[in-house]
Amino acid sequence: MTEPAVPDTTRLAAASLAAGDPTGWFEQLYAEAGAGTAHVPWDVPRPSKLLAEWARDAAVTGAGRRALVVGCGLGRDAEFLAGLGFTTTAFDISATAVRTARERHPDSPVEYAVADLLDPPPQWRGGFDLVCESNNVQALPQPVRDRAIAHVGPLVAPGGTLLVLAAAATGTGTAGPPWPLTRAEIDAFAVPGLTPVRVDELVDADDPLIRRWRAEFRAAG
Structure with missing residues (x-):
C-alpha cells in the first residue's frame, strides 16, 4: 500500500524548524x-x-474605519474587508505571498505589505479599528507563538475590535502545522487594554471532532 503523501505545509515546516527558523517555511x-x-x-x-x-x-x-489583516497570505480576507468599506492594510512575512496578492488583485485598494508579526512596524501600534488574526498564529510553534500573540492586541486602536479565528485544540495531537490553540492561548490575546466580548468554540457541522475558535475582543476607548 502506498503511504499517504506528507502535506507540503508539514514537510516544509519540519525542515524549517529543524534549521532553527520557525517562520521561514511560509516563504x-x-x-x-x-x-x-x-x-x-x-x-x-x-x-x-x-x-x-x-x-x-x-x-x-x-x-471611515481602518482594518489590518495579520498574515494575509494571498489576500482573500483582506479583499473581503475592503469590500465592506474598510481602509485595509494586509501583511505577510512572505514576500512571494504579498507579490502574488498584488498580482491577483491589481485594482485593489488594499495596502499589501511585507512585515513580521514578531516585529511589527511601530507606526502600526494602536492604529486599526479592526484587527483580524485568522489562522496565522496557529501555524507557529512554541515559544514563538507566545511572542506572536503578545504582538497582536497592541495593534488595535482605542475602541477597536480584535477578531481571532483559529483551530481549537481537542486533545488529539497531530503533526502540524497547524497546531490548534488552547483556550488559555485564546485568552492570552486579551493584553492590557483589551476585554473579551465573546469567545465561541464552534463545532464543525460535518465533523464533530473539528472545532474552531472565534473570539472577539474590544479595546478600551
Missing part, C-alpha cells in the same frame, strides 16, 4: 506553489467562513 511554501511544486491549502477564492459570518451577523461596516 518556501509560497515560492514552491508559484513554481507549481507545492500546494497552499488555504488558497481558496472566498474569505474565511467564520469571518464572513461574523461580519454578516454583526452587520459590520467599514466606512
Whole structure:
C-alpha cells in the first residue's frame, strides 16, 4: 500500500524548524506553489467562513474605519474587508505571498505589505479599528507563538475590535502545522487594554471532532 503523501505545509515546516527558523517555511511554501511544486491549502477564492459570518451577523461596516489583516497570505480576507468599506492594510512575512496578492488583485485598494508579526512596524501600534488574526498564529510553534500573540492586541486602536479565528485544540495531537490553540492561548490575546466580548468554540457541522475558535475582543476607548 502506498503511504499517504506528507502535506507540503508539514514537510516544509519540519525542515524549517529543524534549521532553527520557525517562520521561514511560509516563504518556501509560497515560492514552491508559484513554481507549481507545492500546494497552499488555504488558497481558496472566498474569505474565511467564520469571518464572513461574523461580519454578516454583526452587520459590520467599514466606512471611515481602518482594518489590518495579520498574515494575509494571498489576500482573500483582506479583499473581503475592503469590500465592506474598510481602509485595509494586509501583511505577510512572505514576500512571494504579498507579490502574488498584488498580482491577483491589481485594482485593489488594499495596502499589501511585507512585515513580521514578531516585529511589527511601530507606526502600526494602536492604529486599526479592526484587527483580524485568522489562522496565522496557529501555524507557529512554541515559544514563538507566545511572542506572536503578545504582538497582536497592541495593534488595535482605542475602541477597536480584535477578531481571532483559529483551530481549537481537542486533545488529539497531530503533526502540524497547524497546531490548534488552547483556550488559555485564546485568552492570552486579551493584553492590557483589551476585554473579551465573546469567545465561541464552534463545532464543525460535518465533523464533530473539528472545532474552531472565534473570539472577539474590544479595546478600551
